[in-house]
Amino acid sequence: MSMNKGKKETNKMRIRAFPMTMDQKYVDNIWALLKNAIQEIQKKNNSGLSFEELYRNAYTMVLHKHGEKLYTGLREVVTDHLVNKIREDVVESLNNNFLQTLNSAWNDHQTSMVMIRDILMHMDRVYVQQNTVDNVYNLGLMIFRDQVTRYPNIRDHLQQTLLDMVARERKGEVVDRGAVKNACQMLMVLGIESRTVYEEDFERPFLDQSGEFYRRESQKFLEENSASVYINKVEARINEEAERARHYLDNSTEDPIVKVLEDELISKHMKTIVEMENSGVVHMLKHNKTEDLACMYKLFIRVPQGLKTMCDCISAYLREEGKALVQDEGSKNAITYIQSLLDLKDRFDHFLHQSFSEDRQFKQMVSGDFEFFINLNQKSPEYLSLFVDDKLKKGVKGMSEQEIENVLDKCMVLFRFLQEKDVFERYYKQHLAKRLLLNKSVSDDSEKNMISKLKTECGCQFTSKLEGMFKDMTVSTSTMDEFKGHLQTSGTNLHGVDLFVRVLTTGFWPTQSATPKCNIPTAPRMAFEAFRRFYLAKHSGRQLSLQPQLGSADLNATFFGTKKDDVDASGASSAPKGGPRKHIIQVSTFQMCVLMLFNNRDKWTYEEMKSETDIPEKDLMRAVQSLALGKMTQRILVKEPKTKEIESDHTLVVNDQFTSKLFRVKIQTVAAKGESEPERKETRSKVDEDRKHEIEAAIVRIMKARKKLQHNILIAEVTEQLKVRFLPSPVVIKKRIEGLIEREYLARTPEDRKIYTYVA
């Protein structure tokens, strides 16, 4: 018989069916043949079979519409084999080589089913399609699944065996990974188009067991009582489980099992680990354990709230440290205060970089904490300005230009945290003025550099006045040149006084409350008058007032007394050496007034000095202290009686015994580094005054633009506009609004008292 292999019929040709009919006997015969073949295959005796013949027979059956018989028969044969032979074998092996037996049964089944499917391929294509039943291979799978794998005994035992093996491996034993992998693959395949079989029969109980196991593990780890050990162990276990899933369970189990670990080992014990005494986060921070912190970070980032738990703990510690720094009064000066804050910031920047990979949440926490404690101390703005002042002065030891630049950049970071930036501005102005006037700046460039940094932070308003100060300095220099020219051409005699005047525009420079009084001695006073005439001739309509609290003088001094000689061996003092000693003494204006008194008279009481010079008590005291009570190399005057205090009736004379190695002697003024308390109060009240004006200006500005605005929105906008300088409280803003209503800049709308209008 020739056979047409199932060619698809073309449109033009029609192949007529064989004229043969099939009788029942013939069909039974074919079936018997096939059945036998299938059984042989199942017995692994397929070598003697002819694929072609079997295929043809199956094809014939289906062709003659006996597909159903074939299908049903197939099901019977397979079921019979699996139930009566295979299952028996597996059950027998329950306690002996179970997994091996099951696995080889499964492998055999797969192999034979492939072959069977090949033979019955035509039925798959035609009968199965037409009747929407399962295809041969899947049918085989289902029967294997239901009759073998999920046969209650076998199913339970399989589960138990697999779980057991995992448990043993966790304990460190070596197990037959291949067998487990095979079994898992079998379960996956048996799910046919889903993973439900794997999931139900293995994965779910596996996850439950794992949960249990790691619950106990976590307790064990915790008992070790070391956070560092704990997290390292956790990391190891997570890696182990992930690898296990990838290697011999199913890949898809990796995520769920890792999640179980994260849950049991991390989430449930986050706080405990973080807060562990002597080993937790605080300990790690104190002892700079960047690696442990990095490990913890990598772990905790996996779980919800993990990072937050860490953040909270770190934040609390940082705030404690910061608070301690800023509230430690008395023992610190401004420089060490700011330096310690910079050091703290450096420490935490280091952690951010090394351990927390610049995580934004952590960065924000650090910034927030710094902002919190730096503003706890009201003197922070003043101290920061003093620190910057120190770095911009001449004679900064041991720092290259680049290093100074870096430090100033770090200072700007601290500056951003300040809430009362306007207080900083006020002090910065004062300190800058001192630097400029006393010629203490290291360079104009570094000053301007710092100012441009401030400008970037705060805008022009902050820095425009500072720039005005620089301008005054330049203009003064050229004014002095003109003055010198004028002196020559007009032949004015300054009587030996070499005058240098700096003219300061009032608005730019920090003002004193009132210019202190002072009687300037004749010679310098006349010289100044000459300048004043010259200046006012050029700029009529201006007013000049001398500021005696600023300025300095170089005085030629002659000391007539004997030097305190080394006593020679005989104990007799030798004759006075040389003639009178000359020095140039550099003093403040006030000190000049005091010293020049001694040109008129040899002896002065403190009281007499006061009335003659008219200098305010506080300034006079400071001036005389630095002249009479300093180091020997600074003692220009001698006081009787030789006490530490200066009373009104004490007398002062020139110290003719004065000596110094230097020709040019600079007298230091006894000055406080920071402000004294009354001065600080005064500064603060000035700041408050300024703030009132700034708030009102902001209110008027906003209302002018918006014409009509609700109370709460107005408060919010004012706060927003001013917050770069300071943080106004709603209460204070409200009072300013009332003031403006009173002065009729604003009014309430008649319909709604909560809405204001701008009164043009």
Place this chain on the structure above:
Amino acid sequence: MSTSRIFSQYSKLPPIRKPHNNNDTKRLSLECSEGQVTALFDLYKNDEDCIDEEGIVKFCNDLGVKPDDFIVLVLAWKFNAELMGRFTRTEFVSGCKAIQAHSIKWIQSKFPLLLAEVQNRQTFKEFYRWSYKFCLTVEPGQRTLSTEVAIQMWTIVFSQREPPILPRWFRFLERHESIRGIPKDTWDMFLPFTEQVRLDLTNYDESEAWPSLLDDFVEYESDLHNQNVQMQE
């Protein structure tokens, strides 16, 4: 078609007459009462053709009221008086016209009407606000009412219907000498305060646009209350 043809069909309509409105008689009665009003004014005026404080005292006496009575303030308001303690001729005359009274008796008879009128919430609000400015005029150039005078004014202005919070408000003001007078805005806002805020002050919101003196008052009251509660516990 021209309009005239249509209208030509109608006979001429009688001329429209305004209703007889007694203008003549009214004018007469007005004149007659104006004369009376002027005469009334003359009874109390001084050399400068004004009713000054002395005159007002007499006027009030005749009316049977005290000069600091509520109704006198209402009268001043109705008369549109510019300065406290003085009625000009114009003010007096046009004021009496406004209330339609030309003699002491007539004025007295109008009292109930005036009192009723000022009960109306909106009217009272205008009257209330006006009284601050009016009171300021006692001292020329003054911008803020002193606390003492403000308390007196409040007493008068609220004499018909006293807000329950008033005595506590006065206690607060009297105990705080640092308060430097009552600005207009605070005076104005006190009225809605009495109307909107509950007696136990629980619905007061200090983040709202109330004047800061009222904030202070509420804070003071709540401190007192807390102290009392603590003592009772």
